[in-house]
Amino acid sequence: MKNWFYTYSLLAAGALWMTACQSNPPETKDKKQSDSLAMREKYAESPTLDPETSLQHIQVEKGLKVQLVAAEPQVSVPVAMTFDERGRMWVVEMMGYMPDTVGTGEDMRNGRVVILEDANHDGTVDTRTTFTDSLVLPRAICMVENGILVAEPPKLWFIENDHDRAGKKTLVDDKYAEGGNVEHQPNGLFRAMDNWIYNAKSDKRYRKAGNKWLIEHTHFRGQWGISQDNYGRLFYNNNSENLLGDYFSPGLGASNEAQKNVAGYDEHIVPDNRVYPIRATPGVNRGYMKGVLDDSLRLVNFTAACGVLIYRANLLGDGFEGNAFVAEPSANLIKRNLLQDSGYIVKGEQAYKEREFLASTDERFRPVNLYEGPDGALYILDMYRGIIQHKTYLTPYLRNEIKTRRLTTPLNCGRIYRVVPEKDTAVQMVTLENDPAKLLALLDHPNGWVRDKAQQMIVDNHYTTLAPQLRERLRHDDPKKPWGLLHAMWTLEGLGQLQLADVTAVIQQANPYLRVQALAAMPAVITPQQASQVLSVIAPLQQSVLQAPSIALLLPYIKKVNAAAASQLQTQLLHSYASDRYVADAIISNNAGHEQELLQQVTKWNADTNLVITRRLQKTIKDAAKQRNAKANAALAKLYPRGNHIFKTVCQTCHGADGEGIQSLAPPLNQSQWVLGDKNKMISIVLYGLTGPVPVNGKVYKAPEVSGEMPGIGSNDEFSDDDIAQVISFIRNAWTNKAEKVTEKDIQQIRQQYKGRQKSFTVEELK
The missing domain is CATH 2.120.10.30 (TolB, C-terminal domain)
Incomplete structure (x- = not known):
């Protein structure tokens, strides 16, 4: 599909x-x-x-x-x-x-x-x-x-x-x-x-x-x-x-694969x-x-x-x-x-x-x-x-x-x-010499492609001798064009030469966008020996709404080297930004496999069920359960081998391995009334397609939240009627679905009923 x-x-x-x-x-x-x-x-x-x-x-x-x-x-x-x-x-x-x-x-x-x-x-x-x-x-x-x-x-x-x-x-x-x-x-x-x-x-x-x-x-x-x-x-x-x-x-x-959307x-x-x-x-x-x-x-x-x-x-x-x-x-x-x-x-x-x-x-x-x-x-x-x-x-x-x-x-x-340009006298192809000094200068070139390539060549050639000059570049920001400074920082990271002092120098720049990028580079320098220093650098920034999400996104890296410090920082962010969806999702990302414990901690602190972090935690807990169900389909794959194959190659790319749909692509198949209901409707959809909007479990899905139509596969000579029966049976019994199997004869009956049809069905027609 x-x-x-x-x-x-x-x-x-x-x-x-x-x-x-x-x-x-x-x-x-x-x-x-x-x-x-x-x-x-x-x-x-x-x-x-x-x-x-x-x-x-x-x-x-x-x-x-x-x-x-x-x-x-x-x-x-x-x-x-x-x-x-x-x-x-x-x-x-x-x-x-x-x-x-x-x-x-x-x-x-x-x-x-x-x-x-x-x-x-x-x-x-x-x-x-x-x-x-x-x-x-x-x-x-x-x-x-x-x-x-x-x-x-x-x-x-x-x-x-x-x-x-x-x-x-x-x-x-x-x-x-x-x-x-x-x-x-x-x-x-x-x-x-x-x-x-x-x-x-x-x-x-x-x-x-x-x-x-x-x-x-x-x-x-x-x-x-x-x-x-x-x-x-x-x-x-x-x-x-x-x-x-x-x-x-x-x-x-x-960090948390149970989160469908961050x-x-x-x-x-x-x-x-x-x-x-x-x-x-x-x-x-x-x-x-x-x-x-x-x-x-x-x-x-x-x-x-x-x-x-x-x-x-x-x-x-x-x-x-x-x-x-x-x-x-x-x-x-x-x-x-x-x-x-x-x-x-x-x-x-x-x-x-x-x-x-x-x-x-x-x-x-x-x-x-x-x-x-x-x-x-x-x-x-x-x-x-x-x-x-x-x-x-x-x-x-x-x-x-x-x-x-x-x-x-x-x-x-x-x-x-x-x-x-219509007057193209200024068009000139830039070529890059494999010379460390010249590549360093090109990190400030006005063309982004040139800057990228210069960084990549320095990293690929392991020009670690440039580290002192790259560090010096971090201390000089051009407010109008700070790109060279960013490339210098990430070049150091690519060379394995980035130090906490380098990141700190960028954090101290006045440009808030540079500070956010510096925080993004922080995982490269977070070590057990420097954990306390890292916390002292980033702690003051959590008071800023602009930097708080980026700090929350660092929690998994801090937890690896100092779990207690990460827990304390998480609590501080939670109490200050419980209704900020960016900080909330970053905190949830830090709690993979421990969502239930975090939910208990949140409700103990604040029982308001409308808190953003509470609602998003509850959704992640449900999504995690659905993913576990998706992994329990091994026996079903053996029962419907062609159905499993077709699902993975045709349906899964849009509806997801867990059948819960993918944002901007397709709605859920798991527990969908179209999947679990009248098998003839399901067969009709798979054979001929379905044009949205379409209601699924009380929610109406329409473009651009999902694409406007699911084309049918009934005219594809690659799939036999038995193949199509298998994929429908697979979907109707995958995850938490439980419904009657579909047979090759069922497919043939629907083909006969709609013989000559080419266009997709609408929800109104199926009703």
């Missing part, structure tokens, strides 16, 4: 409208209907345009222009990339993605990582080198020391660089992308300011320590694409929501999900549904948001630094959002009214990932395809549209663009 409406995962559709509109015409007045018919006729074809022609179809913000950097055959089906210190692009090519509507050959080893270079510095690629090939659906890349991390589901590999050819290959994680499917697997491999590597659609983070790879639990984030701002806070999204993100450092607050993480940053295509987009999978398209057949709200980029350079001009850009391939556009800090809370709004930063009239323009380059330009990866919907959720309607408009081919296209 896919997420509530992840119909276009990387996404975007080449799906067509004619059949959809014939089977379920929009409710419009005669003139509007006439306009819609005219629009359908106008966009009856979806021609493949050569790169130069497609470029002419792109409109961008005044004062800027779009340049073609690379196109087929230089690059094919690009889905992820990174730059090296020479300004070369290392691009992941997912050649095997959906060769046709049934995914024939999707398991072929034809994926690649290639190196693209602009050797003559004219802004376009002129050399291509294959670093490694024979990969199955590769999806992410990250440069570390003398090699690259490459995600090839389900595994994560580290491949050493032997003169631009693949060298020794080391398995880092054999469960990096376990379960799920191509649309719902981890991606990103984003190397953040805190020296850890984070992912979207994942709750793991990675770090190389000598010859070992560290893997730790972190917050579950996003769906496709991940980025950071100048303070190292992470931002991401899901297909139907513009922008989500963290208020605090990514490495904190994930305040300050996975927050709604830009709640406005409206989009403004410059062409009709009837090819979205649910385009026949009322409200999905407007009267001109243009998409109304995000359905394929992905590829978040926080732009951290000054090349594009005043007002662009710190903006959040989001790709929407189903509407052939890129959104620009303006972000604003208010204390530690980050909020944002769309940059324009009823228009976009960049949009195209070419339906096959599919921007799926955005990057900032060493030149300060904004880079766009365009898969340039007609069909992007994965076979797992492909409906007969969409399959027919693809066939009618010949969207399956070509398969080998791909483009990379960059956005630069």
